[in-house]
Amino acid sequence: MILEGFGVGPMDANCYIIGCNEKRVAAVVDPGAEGKRILAKLEEIKLKCQYIILTHGHIDHIGALNEVRQATGAEVLVHKNDAPMLTNPAHNLSLFMGSAIKCKQADRLLEDGDRVNVGNVNLEILHTPGHTPGGICIKVGNNLITGDTLFAGSVGRSDFPGGNHNVMIKSIKTKLLQFPDETKVYPGHGPASTIGAEKKYNPFL
Numbered sequence: 633m634i635l636e637g638f639g640v641g642p643m644d645a646n647c648y649i650i651g652c653n654e655k656r657v658a659a660v661v662d663p664g665a666e667g668k669r670i671l672a673k674l675e676e677i678k679l680k681c682q683y684i685i686l687t688h689g690h691i692d693h694i695g696a697l698n699e700v701r702q703a704t705g706a707e708v709l710v711h712k713n714d715a716p717m718l719t720n721p722a723h724n725l726s727l728f729m730g731s732a733i734k735c736k737q738a739d740r741l742l743e744d745g746d747r748v749n750v751g752n753v754n755l756e757i758l759h760t761p762g763h764t765p766g767g768i769c770i771k772v773g774n775n776l777i778t779g780d781t782l783f784a785g786s787v788g789r790s791d792f793p794g795g796n797h798n799v800m801i802k803s804i805k806t807k808l809l810q811f812p813d814e815t816k817v818y819p820g821h822g823p824a825s826t827i828g829a830e831k832k833y834n835p836f837l
């Protein structure tokens with residue numbers, strides 16, 4: 633399995649590439665900005681992008697969706713509760729940040745427990761509402777991609793439309809903290825962590 637992450641755009645949102653070594657295919661998680669750089673990275677590691685998976689529908693995670701989708705022809709996957717954010721610039725918050733972003737509808741709507749196969753790499757979708765109604769985390773091997781739900785030492789904001797702090801804490805406690813301490817956490821912003829470190833040191837949990 634290949635797992636690479638890098639910050640993109642003015643809000644430094646982490647974009648992740650999950651790839652299969654054998655089949656040379658990939659899923660891009662959260663193409664938030666800098667589409668050309670994401671496409672160059674795929675080319676550099678010689679992976680064909682099969683899926684674009686969105687941890688949620690906020691602008692800093694979907695800003696380069698149109699560009700990467702168009703260039704790769706990849707299928708776009710989002711949780712059903714965040715699906716309206718793709719097509720509505722007010723819902724994805726871009727309307728309030730200078731340039732309205734509107735995308736076509738997703739190709740596949742996700743639900744809790746869904747599996748997505750990227751070549752021989754199996755991804756499990758965990759519905760973790762609270763930051764947004766359709767926020768998801770992605771489990772792959774011993775790793776969790778946590779979007780804006782769980783950060784190193786912090787949790788996501790819940791003051792955007794559709795956010796709910798108590799729901800988010802419940803999502804984290806019931807869906808994420810069940811995994812072993814050594815499970816790696818790759819958030820939507822900032823550095824990586826582990827479930828064990830978050831259990832011990834995260835003041836919100």
Ligand SMILES: [Zn+2]
Pocket residue numbers: 688690763780
């Ligand atoms: Zn967000």
Ligand SMILES: [Zn+2]
Pocket residue numbers: 645690692693780820821
């Ligand atoms: Zn974000």
